[in-house]
Amino acid sequence: MPIEKNKVVTIEYTLRDPETKEIIDQSPEGKPLMFITGAGNIIPGLEKAIMEMDCGESKEILVKAEEAYGLKNEDAYQTVAKSDLQHIPDLKEGMVLYGQNAQGQQVQVVVSKIDDQNVTLDFNHPLAGKDLLFEVKVCDVRDATEEELAHGHVHAGEHDCGCGSDCGCKH
Ligand SMILES: [Zn+2]
Numbered sequence: 001m002p003i004e005k006n007k008v009v010t011i012e013y014t015l016r017d018p019e020t021k022e023i024i025d026q027s028p029e030g031k032p033l034m035f036i037t038g039a040g041n042i043i044p045g046l047e048k049a050i051m052e053m054d055c056g057e058s059k060e061i062l063v064k065a066e067e068a069y070g071l072k073n074e075d076a077y078q079t080v081a082k083s084d085l086q087h088i089p090d091l092k093e094g095m096v097l098y099g100q101n102a103q104g105q106q107v108q109v110v111v112s113k114i115d116d117q118n119v120t121l122d123f124n125h126p127l128a129g130k131d132l133l134f135e136v137k138v139c140d141v142r143d144a145t146e147e148e149l150a151h152g153h154v155h156a157g158e159h160d161c162g163c164g165s166d167c168g169c170k171h
Contacts (some may be wrong), residue, residue, distance in 0.1 A: 003051045003141055005038035008154050010140035011050065018062060018133040034154040036144050041153065043068045046134055058137040065129050072122075072129040079118050091119070096126070 003009060011033050014026040027033050035041035037051055045067025053059055065071055085091055095111040113120040148155050 001054060003037055003053065003055075003138075006144050006149060007037045008034055008140075008142050008144045008148065008156075009037055009050060009138060010034050012137045012139060014135040016133045016135070018131050021133075024127070024132070032139050034156055036148060036152065036154060039149075039152045043132075046132075046136075049134075050136060050138065053136070053138050055138050055141045058135070061134045061136055063132045063134060065131050068130065068132045069125040069127040070129075072124045076123040077112060078121050078123060080121060082114070082117055082119050085119055097121070 012027050013033060015024045016022060017024060033042075035047075037047065041047075043063060045063035046061060048067070049059070049061040049063070088097065091111060091114065093111055093114055097109050097111065099107055099109065101107045107123070108126060110122040110124075110126060111119060112122040145155070
């Protein structure tokens, strides 16, 4: 029976590069991922495929880049003077740098190209433009509570939801 909208789904997953089979990410042992269906918590292609699954089922799901983190946006490159980055030791192509954007959120940028004068930074998501192979097990499906639906996230687990209200949710 397909999973409907507004359910809290618990999954264990392993994410691999479809070509090299190298593990990119996985749910930590004993800490499965929980999300609300229809709330945009996870990438659309994965959610769509999981909603076709049954509780307890395991499946391999190939998600195309377009339905994962999107294609690379050519406007998301920025060129800066090499001298602006001289505080970073061993700067090289492919290196991942961390900074903050204007909203104070942490952003990851990849050093895309270095020439004599300039450095080109790639602000795309590191997985943009990539097809992703997931191995997913659906561990649990339950109804989302009204509060969860109002916040748009699951109230369980251990990380701080950051919703800033006194909802008392510790997750
Ligand atoms: Zn909350």
